[in-house]
Amino acid sequence: MTALTEPRIPVRAGWTSLLFLANLGLWLAFYAPIQVLLPRQADLLAGVDKEVVFGAVTGIGAAVSVVVNPLAGMLSDRTTSRFGRRHPWTLGGALVAAVGLAVLAAAGDVVTMTVGWCLVQAGLNAMLASLASALPDRVPVAQRARIGGLVGISQMLGTVAGALVVTVLITRLAGGYLACAALVVLAAAAFVLRTPDAVLPTKPAGGLAVARFWVSPRRYPDFAWGWGCHFMINLGNAFGTLYLLFFLDDAVHHPDPETGLLVLMGLYGAALTVGGVVAGALSDRTGRRKPYILTSCALMALAALLLAAWPTWTSALCAAPLLGLGFGIYWAVALALLTQVLPSAADRAKDLGVVNIANALPQVVAPALATPVLAHLGGYAGLFTASAVATLLAGVLLTRVRGVA
Numbered sequence: 001m002t003a004l005t006e007p008r009i010p011v012r013a014g015w016t017s018l019l020f021l022a023n024l025g026l027w028l029a030f031y032a033p034i035q036v037l038l039p040r041q042a043d044l045l046a047g048v049d050k051e052v053v054f055g056a057v058t059g060i061g062a063a064v065s066v067v068v069n070p071l072a073g074m075l076s077d078r079t080t081s082r083f084g085r086r087h088p089w090t091l092g093g094a095l096v097a098a099v100g101l102a103v104l105a106a107a108g109d110v111v112t113m114t115v116g117w118c119l120v121q122a123g124l125n126a127m128l129a130s131l132a133s134a135l136p137d138r139v140p141v142a143q144r145a146r147i148g149g150l151v152g153i154s155q156m157l158g159t160v161a162g163a164l165v166v167t168v169l170i171t172r173l174a175g176g177y178l179a180c181a182a183l184v185v186l187a188a189a190a191f192v193l194r195t196p197d198a199v200l201p202t203k204p205a206g207g208l209a210v211a212r213f214w215v216s217p218r219r220y221p222d223f224a225w226g227w228g229c230h231f232m233i234n235l236g237n238a239f240g241t242l243y244l245l246f247f248l249d250d251a252v253h254h255p256d257p258e259t260g261l262l263v264l265m266g267l268y269g270a271a272l273t274v275g276g277v278v279a280g281a282l283s284d285r286t287g288r289r290k291p292y293i294l295t296s297c298a299l300m301a302l303a304a305l306l307l308a309a310w311p312t313w314t315s316a317l318c319a320a321p322l323l324g325l326g327f328g329i330y331w332a333v334a335l336a337l338l339t340q341v342l343p344s345a346a347d348r349a350k351d352l353g354v355v356n357i358a359n360a361l362p363q364v365v366a367p368a369l370a371t372p373v374l375a376h377l378g379g380y381a382g383l384f385t386a387s388a389v390a391t392l393l394a395g396v397l398l399t400r401v402r403g404v405a
Helices: 013-077 087-106 110-132 134-138 141-169 173-194 221-241 244-250 257-286 290-309 313-340 345-376 379-398
Strands: none
Touching (some): 013 087, 013 110, 013 173, 013 244, 013 345, 087 173, 110 134, 110 173, 110 345, 134 313, 134 345, 141 173, 141 257, 221 345, 257 290, 257 313, 290 313, 290 379, 313 345
């Protein structure tokens, strides 16, 4: 298979397992800091201003990811290395992220903490741009929801495994960061060294002008509506998860918020696995994508409304599996749908980088919006209501996609 042809040969279990492992390492290195280590470090460095510091650091880091993801994707689309056009970016991104995690491990002030997280975001988003391209590069359409489901499960397991590593196995802040650094590099190296990557024989024509990032909504309306749906889903998810540790501490008054978070992540993860596997198989079998995504929107909105109406530990135990089931269905099927509305095979990674802006931009927007919501619009109840509204709007935008059933 050449670099620009539509894949026809089904991928095998070995390749899928290594892709899963690489994604697992990526998401562990992302979620262990953002769910546990960064909030803990913000508390140590800023005390009563922990929410402001945490929001600022994650917001600046997300702004870096908005730029790096499509840029790395565009550069990988044009990479003619003898090692392939994606693998150098996968391993290079993991190494940059590891450096950033080491900086965080030594950070003694907010500025150094911010620099470290920006490096982590830059490295992980370069890695994400290359790994996301594996789906349209190597996987036939008839397999994409199933493989997409496994990618979604890797994200969930990265969340759970990351929380387990830094709250149970390694409890020191610096040790947690360094463990994440080692794991992301090992996972990336396993995928790069054990799988093939098609070589691009000649660099595509055209420069790296900013205009190349633009995908016209008029020419490619399905891509635009799919992007909007993806943005709103991730905005709703960011509203619902960014402050979850603080929610357990300040609103639920859980006696051990970190352990509580681990329990919720376990329930979330089990339900996500079921949703991703079942929905991925059914979607590929029927060839339909939209009904499953609409179902996922409804489930995630219901989970957020439960937390808004009843901020209790019992409610959280009910909401976590609902959210996991919905998100598992969404990631399995949405990844397949989004790869089916990409404008060009020559720009797959760049266009998926534009899609991934819809992952990263909510991490910038959500902290900025969450602060006034928490202060003036109902506290955590207002925040979870905003999560539900954003998720339901995602379903409305999805109905405008015409080219995929």
